[in-house]
Amino acid sequence: MSDPIIKFDKVVKRFGDLTVLDALDFEVMRGEKVSIIGPSGSGKSTVLRILMTLEGIDGGLVTVGGEPLWHEPGPDGLRPASEAHLRKMRAQLGMVFQQFNLFPHMTVLRNITEAPVKVLGLSKADAKLRAEELLERVGLADQAQKYPHQLSGGQQQRVGIARALAMRPSILLFDEPTSALDPELVGEVLNVIGQLAEEHDLTMLLVTHEMRFAREISDRVCFFDQGQIREEGTPEELFSDPNEDRTREFLKAVLD
Amino acid sequence: MLFGFEWDLSSPLAFALSILPILLIGMWVTIQAAVLGFAVALVLGLVWAVLKAARSRFIAWPASVVTEFIRDTPLLVQLFFLYYVLPEYGIVLPAFMTGALALGIQYSAYTSEVYRAGLEAVAKDQHEAARALNLSAARTFTHIVVPQAVPRIVPAMGNYLVSIMKDVPVLSVVTVLEMLNVAKIVGDRTFDYLVPLSMVGGLYLIMTLVASAGVRLLDGWLPKQGIPLK
Ligand SMILES: Nc1ncnc2c1ncn2[C@@H]1O[C@H](COP(=O)(O)OP(=O)(O)O)[C@@H](O)[C@H]1O
Ligand SMILES: [Mg+2]
Numbered sequence: 001m002s003d004p005i006i007k008f009d010k011v012v013k014r015f016g017d018l019t020v021l022d023a024l025d026f027e028v029m030r031g032e033k034v035s036i037i038g039p040s041g042s043g044k045s046t047v048l049r050i051l052m053t054l055e056g057i058d059g060g061l062v063t064v065g066g067e068p069l070w071h072e073p074g075p076d077g078l079r080p081a082s083e084a085h086l087r088k089m090r091a092q093l094g095m096v097f098q099q100f101n102l103f104p105h106m107t108v109l110r111n112i113t114e115a116p117v118k119v120l121g122l123s124k125a126d127a128k129l130r131a132e133e134l135l136e137r138v139g140l141a142d143q144a145q146k147y148p149h150q151l152s153g154g155q156q157q158r159v160g161i162a163r164a165l166a167m168r169p170s171i172l173l174f175d176e177p178t179s180a181l182d183p184e185l186v187g188e189v190l191n192v193i194g195q196l197a198e199e200h201d202l203t204m205l206l207v208t209h210e211m212r213f214a215r216e217i218s219d220r221v222c223f224f225d226q227g228q229i230r231e232e233g234t235p236e237e238l239f240s241d242p243n244e245d246r247t248r249e250f251l252k253a254v255l256d
Numbered sequence: 257m258l259f260g261f262e263w264d265l266s267s268p269l270a271f272a273l274s275i276l277p278i279l280l281i282g283m284w285v286t287i288q289a290a291v292l293g294f295a296v297a298l299v300l301g302l303v304w305a306v307l308k309a310a311r312s313r314f315i316a317w318p319a320s321v322v323t324e325f326i327r328d329t330p331l332l333v334q335l336f337f338l339y340y341v342l343p344e345y346g347i348v349l350p351a352f353m354t355g356a357l358a359l360g361i362q363y364s365a366y367t368s369e370v371y372r373a374g375l376e377a378v379a380k381d382q383h384e385a386a387r388a389l390n391l392s393a394a395r396t397f398t399h400i401v402v403p404q405a406v407p408r409i410v411p412a413m414g415n416y417l418v419s420i421m422k423d424v425p426v427l428s429v430v431t432v433l434e435m436l437n438v439a440k441i442v443g444d445r446t447f448d449y450l451v452p453l454s455m456v457g458g459l460y461l462i463m464t465l466v467a468s469a470g471v472r473l474l475d476g477w478l479p480k481q482g483i484p485l486k
Contacts, residue, residue: 052388090390101385105403105482114399115389149481167389 005030005065005171005203006051012059013046013227020046021227023060030170033197033204035214035235038224039250044207047224048173051205052095053086064089064171091119094169098176100156102148102163108135109144112163120167127166134162138192154185158192165196171203172196178210186210193217211254215239223247258438263446272451275442279452282438283459289356289434290421296360297416301367308372326365331426334358339430355427363420367413374409375401404482411478414471418464435459 008026012019020043028034036044049055050062053069061078062069071078072085081089103111112134113127122130135141138158148156157177164172174193178186190213197204197217208214214221215235222232223244231244242248257263259281264274307319326334335358342349349357378401386396428437439456443449 052384054384054387087390090388093388095388097381097385097388099381101381103382103385103400103482105479105484107484107486110485115391118392118395119390147481147484163389 004028007063010060011057011062014058024227026229028203028205031201031203033217033219035218035221036207036224037214037221042224043227044224045175048175048205048207052093052173053090065092092169093171094164094167095173096160096164096177098179100160102156102159104148108146108159111159112166116166130166134165138162152185153181154188157189161192174206176207209254258441265446268451272455275452278438278442279435279455279459282433282435286424286434289424289427292356293359294417294420296357297363297367300360300364302371304364304368305371323365323368326361331362331423334361335426335430351430351432355430355432359420359423363416366416370409370412374405377408378404399485403485406483407478407480411471411475414474418467421463
């Protein structure tokens with residue numbers, strides 16, 4: 001666990017005049033389970049989206065597995081990454097979205113097999129086998145032929161998780177995976193994520209408002225505020241005995 | 257007599273019945289012109305939409321200017337342009353072809369907007385999910401975006417088919433014998449305009465009602481989630 005699998009080095013991200021990340025330093029170790037908490041608009045999603053290559057950066061360096069993500073080596077040092085480089089890097093990452101983002105015109109099975117067949121080059125039979133195993137794992141073995149709109153939100157999100165896992169990423173990003181769900185459906189999704197957290201090799205980055213859950217599964221919790229990590233530590237440290245006033249205020253507000 | 261059919265002026269009803277086959281021949285020309293024009297509009301509109309979506313401004317900008325120009329000028333201008341200018345450059349098309357082409361060009365400006373709106377309406381989420389799964393841009397377009405855009409595009413296109421039908425009489429000015437032109441000729445020769453023109457109105461009503469019903473049927477039948485991929 002000595003070298004970080006994810007490293008943000010003085011990363012700057014702006015949207016127009018708004019500086020969302022202002023020289024952010026952030027590291028995640030291989031296999032580590034990190035939860036990101038913090039107020040809305042503090043840049044939590046932006047961090048995940050930069051990693052998933054959905055947003056570029058305006059300064060600094062992001063490395064994944066020791067390699068620059070948004071840059072590649074050129075004749076005179078680093079230059080902006082080409083699409084080919086991004087494609088290669090993206091293969092290490094998977095993402096679970098707040099709104100699930102399933103493909104509505106594809107069956108559950110097809111949602112899961114599409115990328116393994118088209119991107120990884122798996123045969124349809126192998127991809128189907130892989131999908132069925134994953135559906136079994138997320139408790140949806142009998143739903144393979146359904147379309148997303150025929151499923152509950154909790155089931156859809158579990159398909160979203162299976163879809164991301166089918167690409168065998170070494171890093172899995174969760175952006176508020178239960179925030180769009182009715183309260184009674186949150187548990188079934190957290191159960192699945194909790195099981196994944198048992199996997200030693202999988203690196204997990206979870207943005208969530210489920211504080212109890214974050215406390216249970218995380219190795220480390222980071223409190224984001226205004227594009228900075230205001231405070232971080234083990235769940236024990238951060239939740240029971242925060243150092244910063246901002247952290248205390250935030251926790252008080254969300255736990256009430 | 258027109259197209260080999262004699263008219264019977266003994267009573268309005270007899271007159272109407274006797275010229276019905278003549279008007280139906282005109283109506284068939286109207287339908288053909290509308291369908292051909294529509295086909296041109298569908299293909300050309302897609303070309304404009306693709307060009308306008310091009311990354312390079314040197315492609316996107318001229319395409320926007322051209323479609324804006326087409327949209328802001330009357331159909332008649334395009335028609336005259338094709339009918340009188342093209343032959344000067346040695347391109348001589350039959351009046352019917354010229355007319356259908358003019359209709360197609362005019363409506364391509366509208367259909368290009370339908371394509372653009374339909375493709376853009378596919379949520380950003382879907383592009384992001386595809387990107388996160390590392391699907392190629394081409395695969396994302398053909399298998400994620402297009403199947404979801406089609407159900408949005410088809411009904412709007414259907415409405416343009418109906419309005420293109422109603423624009424076909426413009427082609428009479430370049431001698432195309434579509435339904436209204438035929439009715440006018442019958443009126444010119446029998447000095448009775450009321451019956452043939454009323455019949456044109458009635459036949460148009462039937463045509464547009466049938467076409468609109470077809471569009472609605474198609475719309476109801478299209479899956480709202482996108483075209484399913486098996
Ligand atoms: N595409 C964008 N364009 C402009 N502003 C954006 C965009 N995405 C995010 N932002 C802004 O950046 C800030 C951080 O957003 P985000 O990372 O989504 O925060 P969080 O996930 O912590 O709620 C917010 O103020 C948000 O409005
Ligand atoms: Mg967010």
